Amino acid sequence: MNNKERMSIPPQAMPEQKPEIRAHNMQEVALGYSAEMAKLEATRCLNCPTRPCVQGCPVAIRIPEFLAKTAEGDFAGALAIIKETSLLPAVCGRVCPQEKQCQLFCTVGKIHKDVDKAVAIGRLERFVADWGRENLQKAVPTLPPKTGKRVAVIGSGPASITCAADCARAGHEVTMFEAFHKCGGVLVYGIPEFRLPKAIVQQEIDGLQELGVKIKRNYCVGLTRNVSDLMTKDGFDAVFVGTGAGLPKFMDIEGENLNGVFSANEYLTRANLMKAYCEGEVDTPFWHGKKVAVLGGGNVAMDASRMALRLGAEKVYLIYRRSEVEMPARREEIHHAKEEGVEFLLLQNAKRILGDSTGKVVAIECLKYELGEPDASGRRSPVAIPGSEFTLDVDTVIVAVGNASNPLIPATTDGLEVNRRGNIVVNPETNMTSIPGVFAGGDIVLGAATVILAMGEGRRAAAGINAWLAAKQDK
Ligand code: FAD
Ligand code: SF4
Numbered sequence: 465m466n467n468k469e470r471m472s473i474p475p476q477a478m479p480e481q482k483p484e485i486r487a488h489n490m491q492e493v494a495l496g497y498s499a500e501m502a503k504l505e506a507t508r509c510l511n512c513p514t515r516p517c518v519q520g521c522p523v524a525i526r527i528p529e530f531l532a533k534t535a536e537g538d539f540a541g542a543l544a545i546i547k548e549t550s551l552l553p554a555v556c557g558r559v560c561p562q563e564k565q566c567q568l569f570c571t572v573g574k575i576h577k578d579v580d581k582a583v584a585i586g587r588l589e590r591f592v593a594d595w596g597r598e599n600l601q602k603a604v605p606t607l608p609p610k611t612g613k614r615v616a617v618i619g620s621g622p623a624s625i626t627c628a629a630d631c632a633r634a635g636h637e638v639t640m641f642e643a644f645h646k647c648g649g650v651l652v653y654g655i656p657e658f659r660l661p662k663a664i665v666q667q668e669i670d671g672l673q674e675l676g677v678k679i680k681r682n683y684c685v686g687l688t689r690n691v692s693d694l695m696t697k698d699g700f701d702a703v704f705v706g707t708g709a710g711l712p713k714f715m716d717i718e719g720e721n722l723n724g725v726f727s728a729n730e731y732l733t734r735a736n737l738m739k740a741y742c743e744g745e746v747d748t749p750f751w752h753g754k755k756v757a758v759l760g761g762g763n764v765a766m767d768a769s770r771m772a773l774r775l776g777a778e779k780v781y782l783i784y785r786r787s788e789v790e791m792p793a794r795r796e797e798i799h800h801a802k803e804e805g806v807e808f809l810l811l812q813n814a815k816r817i818l819g820d821s822t823g824k825v826v827a828i829e830c831l832k833y834e835l836g837e838p839d840a841s842g843r844r845s846p847v848a849i850p851g852s853e854f855t856l857d858v859d860t861v862i863v864a865v866g867n868a869s870n871p872l873i874p875a876t877t878d879g880l881e882v883n884r885r886g887n888i889v890v891n892p893e894t895n896m897t898s899i900p901g902v903f904a905g906g907d908i909v910l911g912a913a914t915v916i917l918a919m920g921e922g923r924r925a926a927a928g929i930n931a932w933l934a935a936k937q938d939k
Contacts, residue, residue: 465507467510470510471572473504473505475581478496479494480493480776481495483804484659487921488773488774490656491657492657492658494558496591497591500912502588502595503535503536503537504585504592505588506531506588509895510572511528516570517566517570520569520600521565522565524910525549525589525920527564527585528671530543530592531583531585534588539599540599543592545662548850549726551626552625552668553589554597554664555622556653557589557593557598559794561794561914566586567582567584567937570585572712580795597664611634612700613636613937614636614704615641615701615704616704617641617677617704618641618705619643621901621918622650622919623906623918623919623925624921625922626672626923627903628922629926630930632672634926634930636929636933638676638914639700640672641684642679642681642683652737653734653766656774658787686875686876687872690836690876691877691880695864695871699816701901701933702901704904704926704929705904707907707908708870708907708918709911711867713863715863719816719818719825720862722780722824723822723825724819725825726863728767728768728864732764732882734748753775755777755857756772756860756861757828757861758806759783760864762864762866763793765782765784765862765864768862768864769782769801770797770801770804770806779807781858782801782807782808783809783812784809784810786835787810788810790843793910813831813848814861817861818831825860826859827857828861829854832852834846834849867912868885868911868912869886869888873888879898880902887908889909890909891928892931893924895909903925903929903932905918
């Protein structure tokens with residue numbers, strides 16, 4: 465097939481649950497390609513000699529090669545190529561912001577002058593990963609001889625999963641410590657089931673255990689045991705800190721302490737991890753807001769607003785002080801939230817939250833904004849319009865204006881250098897911190913970022929740990 469013929473193939477739309485149905489259930493919104501759709505979509509790839517899509521991928525997956533295998537129907541071959549560089553393709557295929565990464569650079573999208581018409585690399589990654597899970601026999605991992613070295617991995621998000629797997633594959637004895645009762649980090653407590661089924665994450669955790677990784681859940685490092693104890697008292701030779709950015713930021717406005725105001729983290733953790741949506745089956749208390757205001761414009765805000773709908777809200781407002789162009793959320797999530805009925809109030813922001821005499825939220829007062837000059841992030845900064853106040857009746861306010869690094873490990877580890885934002889400072893080549901033998905990666909280093917970047921950090925840190933331990937062995 466020549467390039468003209470490839471260009472004439474229409475983009476394959478992703479089958480999805482209908483908005484009016486899915487807004488009231490927890491099942492996955494996107495249903496995935498069929499094998500025929502996947503082959504056709506992959507055939508749209510022009511196999512560009514300059515490979516711009518690969519440059520847009522944070523872990524440099526050999527995209528044209530995996531697409532060529534997919535187009536041929538060799539899905540096992542495609543998966544093998546992806547797995548050379550990505551440990552979590554079923555996760556990344558679902559949650560990566562491809563429209564800002566590989567697909568943004570895709571020649572097909574550029575020719576059509578529409579990124580939505582780029583080859584659907586993410587959807588194909590998801591298809592291939594799901595096909596592998598359903599059709600391939602799980603290979604029993606072959607492990608190298610034991611090195612006798614012990615590695616502690618703190619946290620169990622994508623950075624830690626990747627680091628633990630790579631260290632175990634190098635023959636080290638790895639123990640993972642997770643503060644919650646379930647492993648997976650944001651993949652289980654933040655991103656909802658309707659975007660990322662928890663069974664997929666659990667399979668990755670099972671895979672770690674098959675590699676021999678020991679897992680200690682309900683174990684918060686920094687309380688009874690700190691990083692130094694792990695090394696001096698418990699005999700670990702190296703430690704990886706992947707504790708993420710789970711500290712919610714607030715607006716610092718009047719009324720934020722009222723009943724009915726939540727951080728998106730708490731709201732989503734109760735709903736996802738504590739399964740509050742399984743009413744009658746679990747004891748998790750939950751606040752059933754009927755009129756909900758969500759403050760923010762990122763993925764967390766989209767997840768919180770869509771979750772509120774699924775938990776019975778009759779009206780959900782998403783209030784964001786810039787315009788849609790500046791929204792950091794994935795385009796697909798914005799589109800899905802709108803389709804499901806979330807009302808976007810753009811260029812508006814909360815000024816204060818109003819309560820009744822019992823301390824419960826009854827309304828939110830907002831201000832209108834306009835866009836001024838670009839700020840340090842390059843985005844035009846929002847400027848409040850004096851006298852534009854208006855009030856919305858709501859009974860729930862969910863604050864999703866960002867997260868900061870978890871402070872516990874820095875606060876309990878002497879000599880651990882952090883920057884002014886509280887992120888751990890690392891050597892960019894090895895991910896080693898200011899303490900020899902202690903490594904870090906993911907959101908605790910980058911600040912709230914993405915799954916794929918966290919995975920990349922975990923991989924680099926594991927390489928750093930393996931080199932560090934090898935050097936120690938040689939001495
Ligand atoms: P985390 O995933 O945060 O995991 C850290 C883990 O460490 C947690 O399990 C925590 O309980 C544990 N921990 C913390 N302190 C301790 C301690 N002292 N002892 C033991 N354990 C500890 N990214 C995308 O790419 N696409 C998306 O669509 C997307 N959506 C998101 C939606 C939400 C609601 C949120 C909150 C984030 C989203 N992100 C998304 C961001 C992405 O999930 C994170 O960048 C990524 O999970 C960071 O991985 P991590 O391994 O560094 O940390
Ligand atoms: Fe294929 Fe697009 Fe990559 Fe070119 S840029 S190789 S068309 S996926």
